[in-house]
Amino acid sequence: MSIIVDFQHHYTPKELADAKGIGGQLGASYDENGNPAYLFNPLLSDLDEHIRMMNYAGIDMAVLSCADGFDNQDRAACAFINDKMKQAEEDHRGRFIGLAHVPALNAPEMAAELTRCVDELGFPGVAIGSELQDLPLDDPSLDPFWQAVSDRGIYVFVHPLSKVISWNRMDADDLGRVLGWEFSLAVAALRIMNGGVLDRFPDLKIQFAHFAGGLGRYMSRVRGFGTRTQWGTEDNERHGRKPHNEYDWYINNRLYYDNAGWVSPVDTARQGLEWTEFGLREVAVTQVVFATDYPQAIRTNEDCKEYVDAIKFMGLPGEKILHGNAEKLIPDLEERRKR
Numbered sequence: 001m002s003i004i005v006d007f008q009h010h011y012t013p014k015e016l017a018d019a020k021g022i023g024g025q026l027g028a029s030y031d032e033n034g035n036p037a038y039l040f041n042p043l044l045s046d047l048d049e050h051i052r053m054m055n056y057a058g059i060d061m062a063v064l065s066c067a068d069g070f071d072n073q074d075r076a077a078c079a080f081i082n083d084k085m086k087q088a089e090e091d092h093r094g095r096f097i098g099l100a101h102v103p104a105l106n107a108p109e110m111a112a113e114l115t116r117c118v119d120e121l122g123f124p125g126v127a128i129g130s131e132l133q134d135l136p137l138d139d140p141s142l143d144p145f146w147q148a149v150s151d152r153g154i155y156v157f158v159h160p161l162s163k164v165i166s167w168n169r170m171d172a173d174d175l176g177r178v179l180g181w182e183f184s185l186a187v188a189a190l191r192i193m194n195g196g197v198l199d200r201f202p203d204l205k206i207q208f209a210h211f212a213g214g215l216g217r218y219m220s221r222v223r224g225f226g227t228r229t230q231w232g233t234e235d236n237e238r239h240g241r242k243p244h245n246e247y248d249w250y251i252n253n254r255l256y257y258d259n260a261g262w263v264s265p266v267d268t269a270r271q272g273l274e275w276t277e278f279g280l281r282e283v284a285v286t287q288v289v290f291a292t293d294y295p296q297a298i299r300t301n302e303d304c305k306e307y308v309d310a311i312k313f314m315g316l317p318g319e320k321i322l323h324g325n326a327e328k329l330i331p332d333l334e335e336r337r338k339r
Contacts, residue, residue, distance in 0.1 A: 003337055004308065005097075005326045006054070008159070008209055008260045008291035009062035012044040013084040016068050031163050033171060043295035047088055051095060053294060057304035061337060062096055062294075063125070063157075063330075064088060069101025070129035071161055075109040078102050082113070086121045094337050097330065099157055100126040105133055107144040118152050124330045125154050125207075129161040130188040137188045138195025146201045155205035155256070155329045160184045160213075182261070185213030190222065193250045194241040206254075207289065207329060210261030215251075216282020222247055252284040256329060258291035259311075259321060268303045269310040276311060276321070285317045289325050 020040070029040055043049055054062060069081040078101045085098025100117035102110045117123045126149060128137075135141065137158070149156055165180030189212040192198060198206075215222075225231055226242060233239040243250060262275035280288065290311065292304055311318040327333050 002323055003060045003326065003333060004058060004290065004322050005330070005333065006059050006062040006292050006294065007157070007207065007258045007289045007326075007329070008293050009050070009064055009096075010044055010294065010296055011047065011050075011064040011066055011085070011088065012068065013066070013081065014045040015084075016066075016081075017042070017045045029162075031176075041295055041299070043299060047092060047096070050294070051092055053301045053304050054095065056301040057292075057308045059292070059304070059308065061094070061333075063099060064096050065099045065127040065157060065159065066101060067159075067162065070127060070159055071104075071132050072101060073103040073105055073133065075103050075106070075113050078113055079116075082117055082121060082123070085123070094339050097336060098123050100154075102126060102145075104128055104145045105135070105141055110145055111148050114148050114152065118154060123154070124332070125157055127157045127159060130158055130184040131161065136191050136195075138191040138197050143200070146197060146204060150201045150203045153203070155207055157207050157209070158185065158188060159209045182210060182213035185210055186215040186218065187213075189213070189215050189255060192255075193243045193247060196241075196243065198250055198254050199244045204254075205256060205329060207256040207258060209258055209291070209293075211257045211259065211279040211282060211288075212255065213261075214279075214282065216279070219247060219251065219282070252287060255283075256287050256289065256325075257283055258289050260291035260293035260297060263293070263297040265298060265300065265303050268298065268306040269313075272298075272307040273310040273313065276314070280317060285320050286325065288321050289329065290321050 050062065064085055066081045069078055072078050081101045082098065088096045089098055098121065100114060100123045102113045104110050114126065131137065160181035165176050165183060170176045170180050185208055189208055192206070198204060226247060228234040228240050228242060259276045259279055262271050264271050292298055292307060294304060298304055298307060311322055
């Protein structure tokens with residue numbers, strides 16, 4: 001298979017952008033404490049521009065997700081986003097793949113919308129935030145969601161929310177986005193392992209954005225504290241939790257990752273290659289899929305092409321990332337492309 005799929009491609013329907021008053025302006029939104037939270041970007045709503053970028057960069061298909069649906073517990077709002085995802089597929093046949101957005105904590109509404117998204121809209125996965133309504137992803141209230149996803153054989157894409165870190169030392173230097181978003185992904189991945197989510201749902205497929213926030217580089221520390229007995233937490237209900245298997249087994253066999261997460265328009269090829277090569281020192285290449293994080297991380301056609309070309313330059317590892325692993329998450333990829 002030679003199809004290149006971008007597994008992290010952000011889209012905000014124009015109606016939602018207009019409702020927020022984004023208009024044609026590029027700029028950051030700020031939370032109640034004055035910290036940058038989200039980038040308003042007019043490219044988010046311009047699918048024709050997305051297609052132009054993809055054509056220029058050599059990207060065949062892109063998986064669409066919408067930040068407004070990562071932690072939205074209103075089924076009607078989720079359904080609107082999902083319908084717009086399907087419309088994007090129909091308007092640009094064979095180029096976009098929509099992800100479902102569901103009220104994950106409302107089991108009956110979640111199940112109904114997920115069923116609609118899979119059976120009627122044909123989506124291969126569902127997008128959620130790295131925490132939901134201030135709850136971690138291993139919270140028992142999410143078990144019906146994990147069960148429903150497992151039963152339908154689709155995958156879950158986990159992306160950080162715009163506000164996930166409230167530590168006061170994050171109140172300068174844009175640290176909430178620079179480090180906070182990545183930290184939230186690493187915490188979510190580790191809690192999913194320690195909380196037994198992957199053990200209770202052995203068929204579950206989860207793709208974490210940004211190499212799971214670089215969790216792999218902390219695994220020596222995770223393994224060390226994971227002994228529990230040596231650190232005095234073995235008998236503590238909250239702090240003595242351990243997964244059934246070794247951490248490395250989950251990291252390199254059960255979880256998937258995308259190689260997005262670097263965010264510079266300067267020296268694009270070198271930085272994209274450096275980020276990806278470092279990530280492959282942390283996790284198995286068999287678990288990594290390609291992603292640009294367009295149009296939030298990199299935005300110009302030239303930058304995206306340089307990034308694609310840099311991954312191609314890696315040889316066999318790059319081939320696995322660009323082509324070889326995509327069907328592990330979307331088994332009918334060839335058929336979708338032919339549509």
